[in-house]
Amino acid sequence: MHSYLKPLIILPALFINACTSLPIMQKTEIIQSQNDHRLYQAFTLDNGLKALIISDPEAKKAAASLDVFVGSASDPEDRAGLAHFLEHMLFLGTKKYPDPDEYQTYIAQHGGSRNAYTAKEHTNYFFDIENASLEPALDRFSQFFTAPLFNIEFVEREKNAVNSEYLGKIKTDSRRSYAGLQQAFNPKSPYAKFSVGSLETLADRNNDLIRDDLLQFYKSHYSANLMALVVLANEPLPVLKKWVTEKFSAIPNHQAQKKVFTEPLLSKNEMAHQINIKSLQEKRELSLLFTLPETQSYYLAKPGIYFQSLLGHEGEGSILALLKEKGWADELSASTGFSNNAQESSLHLGINLTHAGLQHTDEIIDIVFQYIRLLQNNEVQEWLFQEQSQMSALQFRYQEQRSASSTVTGLARNLQYYPAQDVLRGPAVIEQFKPDLTRQLIALLTPERVLITLVTQNLDTNKTEKNYQVDYRITEIDPALIQSWSNSTINSALALPAQNPFIPDELKLKTADSDTVQHNLTRPELIQKDQSLDLWHQLDTSFKVPRSNLYIALQSPIANTSPRDSLLTALFAGIIKKQLNSYAYPARLAGLNYSIYATERGLTIALSGYDHKQAVLLERISAALKAPEITEKRFNILQARYQQKISNAQKQQPFHQVLADLKRSLIERRWTNEQKLAALSTLTIEDLQVFSENFLKQLHIT
Template sequence: MQKTDIIQSQNDSRQYQAFTLDNGLKVLIISDPETKKAAASLDVFVGSASDPEDRDGLAHFLEHMLFLGTEKYPDADEYQTFIAQHGGSRNAFTAREHTNYFFDIENASLELALDRFSQFFTAPLFNAEFVEREKNAVNSEYLGKIKTENRRYYAGIQQAFNPQSPYAKFSVGSLETLADRDNDPVRNDLLQFYKTHYSANLMTLVVLANEPLPVLKKWVTDKFSAIPNHYAEKKVFTEPLLTEAQMAQQIDIKSLQEKRELSLIFPLPATQSYYLAKPSAYFQSLLGHEGEGSILALLKEKGWADELSASVGFSDNAQESSLHLGINLTHAGLQHTHEIIDIVFQYIRLLQHYDIQEWIFQEQKQMAMLQFRYQEQHDASSTVTMLARNLQYYAPQDVLRGPYIIEQYKPELIKQLLNQLRPDRVLIALNTQNIATDKTEKNYLVDYRITPIKPELIETWSQSPINPALALPTANPFIPDELTLKTTQTDSAHPELIKQNPGLDLWHQLDTSFNVPRSNLYIELQSPIANKTPRNSLLTSLLTGIVNKQLNSYAYPARLAGLNYSIYATERGMGVALSGYDQKQSVLLEQIIDAIKAPEITEKRFHILKARYQQKLTNAQKQQPFQQVLAELKRTLVERRWTNEQKLNALSSLTRQDLTLFAKDFLKQLHVTLLLQGNSTVIEAENIASMLDQQLALQADAPQVPAAGVIHLQEKSLNARRLTIDNHDAALALYFQAADKSPQSQAEAQLLGRIISSAFFADLRTRQQLGYNLGVAALPIKDIPGIIFILQSPVISAPEIEDRYHTFIDTYLQELQAISEQDLESYKAGLITRLLEKDKSLQTRSYRNWLEIDRGNDDFDTKERIAEAVSKIDKNRLIAVYTDWLIENPRQLRSYALGNQFINDDFPDPKLIIDIDAFKREHNKL
């Protein structure tokens, strides 16, 4: 075995060890005595790009199949039940060149979980019965997302790729691509793919737990050394994303939702091996810049675009890379796409004409160093998943710092890549609703048209004069140079209310326990008019949009320097959140408050925002059915939560003058609540509070706005909301509300949700194959506990879905009655572990505390109260709650959509369909 010294952040106290097993499996083990959760991830360096030519979706199908029984653990539900029983979660995903399997679990159960997990890669059954069933699950996943915009866009743009490129393949799979054929059953292809590619030398494994490294190493060695090494070779993809024949083309894609998205895709040479230099980061940062002199700033000035991003494109492997520029157009911008593209190429030529600026590189290097030096932990599952992929790309000693590090200055390489960004090497994509097309893609039925870019356009884009408004950014004033951790004489376990007057509540905690010079500041500006009506709710959202747009050019450098901010509408008013290095926070905050006090509501800006908000509301009605029925259920149960229809009706008549008047009225009766937590002193907190008090002219008689209440459902009641959704599938969410919001009821709902979930999945998904998007879980609406059953199905109607729920509920009662005390204690212990898991970052802790302040819990101990209540639940109580909530005295709300193929198959009780406004008026609130 080989072992390596790993470079880690000074802020990282975990212990790491990397080594390679005799079978070629690369391993990273992590010992963290503080973690409440263990986790593991195994990454196989093969994905859908390696699907056989006639078996699209095979890698994805194989990912599904591995969960369904092994020689040692033949029960198809064994793995997921064990994980759920012990407070864990599990999942997997298939990408173009990776298939990743991961889970988290309570520490005490890790060894047994690893034993089950390792069997996937040594002795899976590929049971013929489940092969047939799981095809339907893959097909349901495909059909369920057939109208999802990102899937449709990708399927469309693939038609402009080199058809021989692995990135041009249909990757999900369907009943057609996975069908048994004469002398070619799909199970044989599965077995062959598994044997060919699931070789230990193409795998990486990361395990994190509170155990010492020697213990983890022994477990890994004992359980994973049996994975066979077939000495498989990583597939090399020699066919490029775009050949010369695919460059200098435009593809127009017809969207279902209202979209106006313009993309520029450039193929580039491979850059993976230059991760210490990250040459593409130089021009990605400049092209995606949003400050003064940037592409976006000029496009905004012209009223043609309101968002721009620059990122790694569709291909990024050892053979090639690419660059993707995405621009969100306004209605006006849609009429000026050629001029917009011209401006992009003007800026690119500006960069090409300049020498590479070392000071820009040094800024990027400094921020990357700070990001790594002061990184905060992610949760266990995210950590292992990310690192398992990193282990495939970086030298073992760089597995932690690889994504961050920028230390080698290679101006000649940057210049070489930059010179590839030419009009004759671009693929342009325009994704919008009303556009002429002449072909239809076969899997997602996307209409598209491909046309060559005219030579005269290429000439114009190559030679047009550079607009004087375009310029390189100036030095970033927000990069911190004061990174000292502050101290205090008194340590508090949670934030304290250090100032309270009729207009303002100030909470503060100096918290440097994560050893980062950062602070999080949350501010809520409560206004009694903010959410009083659908119209006011819209005006509040538009006001936050205006403020965000107004600040963007000024504040974008702050984001680059690790100081993030957001301004957003809340149910009580407007929220402002700042997070990051504390040194320059007050400077940014003063600019934010100035913008709120004096918003620049120009006619152009107002109409762009109004159109964007209309687009957002309209598109929300075209999301997947399960998403819509769930959102509607939540809206129905909460006071002052307006429907999309209500907002759309109010939006059409709004004018710039309406918003101007509203912005002034919004400021008149503000009550401010704020929390400052992190590397900030009491004096700094008080200074911020005084600034807000003075700048916003807070009034002593300003009322606090109460939180919106939750509708109280009556015992033995059933209410319904029916949505009309243009989709093939039926979808139904059935919600059971608890009688109160006590910690006991919250504990009971969470425990029941965890216990039921695996059996529900195994029955309706694995055995009955009713759909891909389904589940049962505890669903608190605000603090009111409840349990939700949800399913989107391509095979049965909404009434039949509900019948299956009730059949399951009645049948499962016997299983619950038969649960052993040992299994019940395992579920309880696992849930308690999850509840009491320590905050991984200052951001996580501050946000949790902010929610506690919002719910009025000065003790900041909601999780602890629920965990204590979980510990007191016995079997008799659990059965009594299950029977009462779900069978004998249910408080039910049904939210559903019939689906196009079941349009005539509705429930026979139309009187249950509620009018949401009348419903909220008539019912009491909890």
């Protein structure tokens, strides 16, 4: 699977000149979507802080986010979690507002929420609030970066809060897997460090108090020239600019330098190795990781998107299609890896294995490298680049508005990477074709440069990671195997994809007729009803996008009468999805998504996205339902996946299990995991074949 990053190209924003009482800022035209009617203005304060203000007269809430270009990667070697600890301590009183609860109380009393996060190279603070209360909220917010107190009486409390976060996820397999994987990284890389923090790493030591280290970290890194602020509200731009200038200009500028990380994620010593990590839950996950040169400076070309999309493709000729045919895997994703900064980038391929696939990991890796060599042996296809560029442009042109909080948080980070004119489209714009650069990157995807990870329950290990107690083993890949992966014959089933038939070329917006306008329909209208069908329709033109949503509920009296029938309904949905996957994957790339899932009453089919070719996809879904291809291989894989899912649910954190039990107690015929496991073990392919026939005989469609 590969998901394109969103926004792209189009139209300059209008600007309102600053008030004469404020310093004149250089006007920057921000490229924005034609579907985006907000007003934007970017400027830099005298102290070096970058700011973006957004005026939206229709905003239901105001919001602000301040991003500091420093994170856990900058933790001192002996103070893991210091950046995260600072995030906790910052909100506990300032010189102007000394009450430690002042900020959060004000936000809560005025219909808002607030939060923060610490990443490897960013710490982001954000809130939303009712529009009328934004100015006082900004005043309180700005003081955290101007004159925070860091009162000593809260140090122990917040150390324990950080430690609770750490302990609360110590049995979470995603955290454990990453902690294990870090042991295979270059130990000098900042990405190899424990970053959450604990009572041990944040403890006071002889002549080394944690508060002193905190103050030094704040002074060294929390400098206005490393900060980016975004504010959104229903106020005019001049008003927002005045507030930002008044309240954030006092933040000190220490002329701090953004820390440059020169150590790569993987040095030559870590490449051509495999790490086996023992999981607590039942998992069968294989991944390949490659480090690559930086690509941020080529954001208008995004050369990595080309091969990410091909390696993660799920259509005919893809890696996943071949692995599914062999019964070795049922999911594959390709994405930017763990490091993506001004010094390097990376590529991560993740594969969910079947039981059979777990016995053929070397052959699976060989197939991956065969496809990579297929790319290396072919020219970079300009038509494919044009498809990617076209779809990104369409998504930006017809983007839908996100919440105020989500908008400011993402844009504050964007301001750290992109020039102001591209702050909206930067993460996704694809408009420069650079085949030579793409080929250079593909050439680096070789067996000699890979780090392989295998995560599953039953593995031989010889070491234990300290913080999450993860058992693991790192071994060098046999040179003979490297040689084999470099020279094996490319399987004839592997091929580049065909041109995408689902890319929409009819994007005309539908308009409401006079009757619809007259009746002002705000909810669906029943337009047909008979014994087997209820048909509802609503035309909503307010979003101004050529997209539609279609939901079809297939209700059957046999869908959920017992744990057995509940499982058979879910397996039937799974069979249809597997049958359609290769055909429908190009539709997903073209912005047309579908899902089929089991409910208490039957199956639901949901389609969403560009409506031009929805009918084509729906017709294929309908054909698959009428003639399901229930094979022994598909049945066995699905049965094993459900067994894994149900077994893992019994090992989830207690609060997840309590919520699941609560649902079961409130909803009629909601079966327990124990009931499902018992029924699942008895099911056969013949049971599913008979059930699918009977299911379709007694349908009511809504």
